[in-house]
Amino acid sequence: MSENATSRGLDPQGYIEREGSLACVSHAFRPVVAAARDRLLEVFGARLDSAYLYGSVPRGNARVGRSDLDLLVALRQEPSEADREAARALGETVDKEFAQIDGVGTLLYSRARLLSELETYDLGWFVACLCTPLLGEDLAEYLPRYRPDSLLARETNGDLALLLPRWRQRIVDAESTDEARRPLVRFMSRHLVRTGFTLVMPRWNGWTSDLQEMAGAFGAYYPERAEQMRAAAVLGYEPNGDPAVLSSYIDDLGPWLTDEYARVHGVKAPRAQGLP
Known part of the structure; x- marks a missing residue:
């Protein structure tokens, strides 16, 4: 095609x-x-x-x-x-x-x-x-029509720095069982893959909601992180409850994405305190 x-x-x-x-x-x-x-x-x-x-x-x-x-x-x-x-x-x-x-x-x-x-x-x-x-x-x-540009990327996923402390607390508060951690792995995997995709979305020039396609698009521009993102895409569909996965998200992949996103697209416009 x-x-x-x-x-x-x-x-x-x-x-x-x-x-x-x-x-x-x-x-x-x-x-x-x-x-x-x-x-x-x-x-x-x-x-x-x-x-x-x-x-x-x-x-x-x-x-x-x-x-x-x-x-x-x-x-x-x-x-x-x-x-x-x-x-x-x-x-x-x-x-x-x-x-x-x-x-x-x-x-x-x-x-x-x-x-x-x-x-x-x-x-x-x-x-x-x-x-x-x-x-x-x-x-x-x-509402207007939308292009896959840097403004859209910034305003959709340019707030990961605010989310990571909340994620860390959710992990701490969760029961120490695979059953309790599995929804967290699924949610965070999906969010990080989508953030990685929108990081490269303006260069890829398109939109998809397929996690594997998102990870593939991301990996074409960041090959050093490609395998990590592909693994997250798999866990977005078939999550496990491995605490090491959650630790890698909040200690490694998440902080790296935060810094790279701010460098490439800037930071999302602030919302009123208390708004999700």
């Missing part, structure tokens, strides 16, 4: 194409999506502005019994802690009901924040390019 725009997740004008659709949801996951949609309406009612799927389920490559269900919900007001607890409870209920999925994650934001100028190249881009509309108005109609 030639390396033209359309072969790397871009349209003919060089903008990132939106990935996923409800039509791509495989038969096995359709009951899960339908249940999640109905529960969201029950829980949030008129306060719900819109809701989205993202991740492997709307991309059509979810694995039965292995993949999680990822949701993003926009409320008409800022979400409260009670709202976040309700979202967690909803996710636990759906996860227990359907063996097809291995967990449910729900991101909860206000419509105003998703459409704010500060979030245009972070959460706004996420909604417009990586989320599949499930309920309500599609906020992508109010």
Whole structure:
């Protein structure tokens, strides 16, 4: 395949194409999506502005019994802690009901924040390019089109320095079992691979959500770290609970990525204290 725009997740004008659709949801996951949609309406009612799927389920490559269900919900007001607890409870209920999925994650934001100028190249881009509309108005109609440039790279993943201390604490707080550490390995592996990819995204000139393709793109520009990133991509799909992996992330790969990212793209614009 030639390396033209359309072969790397871009349209003919060089903008990132939106990935996923409800039509791509495989038969096995359709009951899960339908249940999640109905529960969201029950829980949030008129306060719900819109809701989205993202991740492997709307991309059509979810694995039965292995993949999680990822949701993003926009409320008409800022979400409260009670709202976040309700979202967690909803996710636990759906996860227990359907063996097809291995967990449910729900991101909860206000419509105003998703459409704010500060979030245009972070959460706004996420909604417009990586989320599949499930309920309500599609906020992508109010957002710009996006190119895989340095501004997007900086605003999506230029905050790893802030995340690493939180990750370290999560590792300390986790039970010393493989079962407890496995979700941490999966989450951190995926995040580091995506950060490595967006580090080189403007040079690679495209977008992908496939972890192995991300690691391959990264390795072409940083061969000395290629094997480490390829291993992280594998663990993003098939995590173990090895504490040595977590230590390598927060003591080696994470700090290196932080420094190189700041050198190449700069640091993400600061958010108000307390905002995730």
